[in-house]
Amino acid sequence: MASVRIPIKDACGDMMRLETLRQSLNSIPDIAKKGLRMHNQAKLQGSNFLITDFSIEVDDSVEAAVKKAVQSAGFILRGTPLADRPNVQKDVSVLVQHHLEDNQESQLEYAVWFRLEDPQDIHLLEIANGVLDPGSGALEGVALTAGSAIPDARAIVIYLASPTEFRKALKVNPNHPAVVAVKEDNAILVFPKGRLKQLRDKFGIVRL
Amino acid sequence: MNAEDRIELALLTRDQGLADLLAARAYLGSETLSFLTTRGKSDCAHVAVCKCQQSSEKVLKGYFLFHQQNLNPFSGHNPLQRVLAKSGRDTPFLQKFRLVIRQHPGGFLKGVQWLEGMVPSPPATTNINKLSLPDLPMNTEYAFWDKKSCALTLPAVYFRPRAALQAVLVATSLCKIISASGDAIYEKGLKDFLERFPPGSLPVS
Numbered sequence: 001m002a003s004v005r006i007p008i009k010d011a012c013g014d015m016m017r018l019e020t021l022r023q024s025l026n027s028i029p030d031i032a033k034k035g036l037r038m039h040n041q042a043k044l045q046g047s048n049f050l051i052t053d054f055s056i057e058v059d060d061s062v063e064a065a066v067k068k069a070v071q072s073a074g075f076i077l078r079g080t081p082l083a084d085r086p087n088v089q090k091d092v093s094v095l096v097q098h099h100l101e102d103n104q105e106s107q108l109e110y111a112v113w114f115r116l117e118d119p120q121d122i123h124l125l126e127i128a129n130g131v132l133d134p135g136s137g138a139l140e141g142v143a144l145t146a147g148s149a150i151p152d153a154r155a156i157v158i159y160l161a162s163p164t165e166f167r168k169a170l171k172v173n174p175n176h177p178a179v180v181a182v183k184e185d186n187a188i189l190v191f192p193k194g195r196l197k198q199l200r201d202k203f204g205i206v207r208l
Numbered sequence: 209m210n211a212e213d214r215i216e217l218a219l220l221t222r223d224q225g226l227a228d229l230l231a232a233r234a235y236l237g238s239e240t241l242s243f244l245t246t247r248g249k250s251d252c253a254h255v256a257v258c259k260c261q262q263s264s265e266k267v268l269k270g271y272f273l274f275h276q277q278n279l280n281p282f283s284g285h286n287p288l289q290r291v292l293a294k295s296g297r298d299t300p301f302l303q304k305f306r307l308v309i310r311q312h313p314g315g316f317l318k319g320v321q322w323l324e325g326m327v328p329s330p331p332a333t334t335n336i337n338k339l340s341l342p343d344l345p346m347n348t349e350y351a352f353w354d355k356k357s358c359a360l361t362l363p364a365v366y367f368r369p370r371a372a373l374q375a376v377l378v379a380t381s382l383c384k385i386i387s388a389s390g391d392a393i394y395e396k397g398l399k400d401f402l403e404r405f406p407p408g409s410l411p412v413s
Contacts, residue, residue: 102368104356132315132322132374134381141408142376144237155410156237160373162315 106130114181137168218274225266250364256372319378
């Protein structure tokens with residue numbers, strides 16, 4: 001039996017939070033025999049602790065159960081897709097609302113969050129009227145530091161396109177991750193709120 | 209200027225242009241650096257647009273200088289418009305370049321022209337007593353007349369993050385097109401830059 005190390009994102013909270021995690025882990029059958037070791041550094045921050053360098057070492061036979069226990073206690077596993085985190089979903093929604101107000105020279109028509117499996121970066125296809133696009137259909141992404149807009153993310157990669165450019169990409173760049181995600185219904189339509197079907201219908205895309 | 213000096217100057221002009229593009233990218237997403245002006249909330253998008261304009265200008269000027277085209281790199285800020293409008297006998301190099309640019313689809317050409325139009329230029333009259341506010345042209349550095357809102361505005365408020373993104377896309381596309389136009393050391397430097405700093409990744413040295 002080999003042991004695995006499960007890395008957990010830094011977290012802030014009181015000692016009750018760690019206690020909740022302990023209880024959650026203790027509910028796993030035979031956990032006492034599975035070589036569980038918790039590693040972390042706790043730094044006092046006001047009345048709370050900042051828990052850093054956080055990981056759990058455990059027998060690989062219970063890896064899935066431990067991961068589930070960690071998440072049910074409100075901690076986030078490193079490597080968890082950003083799209084699976086409720087706080088990130090909210091942040092992305094707020095970000096796109098800000099982008100909607102950015103209508104000086106172009107107007108946002110659609111915002112699609114794709115590559116949902118990415119644990120580090122947010123990938124947003126933004127289709128906007130009035131954008132002077134490169135015309136190649138390349139759907140080039142441009143990375144921005146996520147900063148305080150989305151604290152959990154490293155970068156926001158925006159793939160800016162006019163409707164014409166997106167139509168071109170559908171033809172000349174059918175394997176682009178954004179195009180594939182829209183076809184496979186593996187993306188989130190952040191704006192307008194709704195289902196990807198409306199985007200597919202608008203651009204005549206057939207679902208795979 | 210001898211050939212060796214000309215090539216060195218061309219390559220340095222290119223490199224400064226690429227440094228400008230990298231600087232533009234660094235300003236993307238820095239909307240937290242803002243303050244409330246008398247015309248609204250400012251951010252850094254105008255800096256990104258400005259640096260992209262400077263990048264395109266230098267990358268083009270360096271390119272023409274490297275390939276011995278008769279364009280003084282120290283005059284004017286709109287090399288593309290000058291080349292496209294140039295009449296008379298063209299060199300084969302310029303003929304080919306014009307063809308490549310004009311055949312490029314979509315909004316690319318408009319995009320470069322939009323960037324070149326961002327350079328601060330004096331209004332039609334410089335007599336302050338005869339000057340009216342609508343004479344102040346759009347640019348990235350000084351207050352100008354916004355035709356849409358019919359009001360005086362300032363670049364730090366007018367330019368929003370999407371304009372900055374558009375500027376980065378246009379400046380990057382220009383680098384790509386030039387890098388694909390040949391195998392000389394000038395074009396190779398552009399290719400190397402684009403490989404080292406792909407737009408989809410954060411620019412980290």
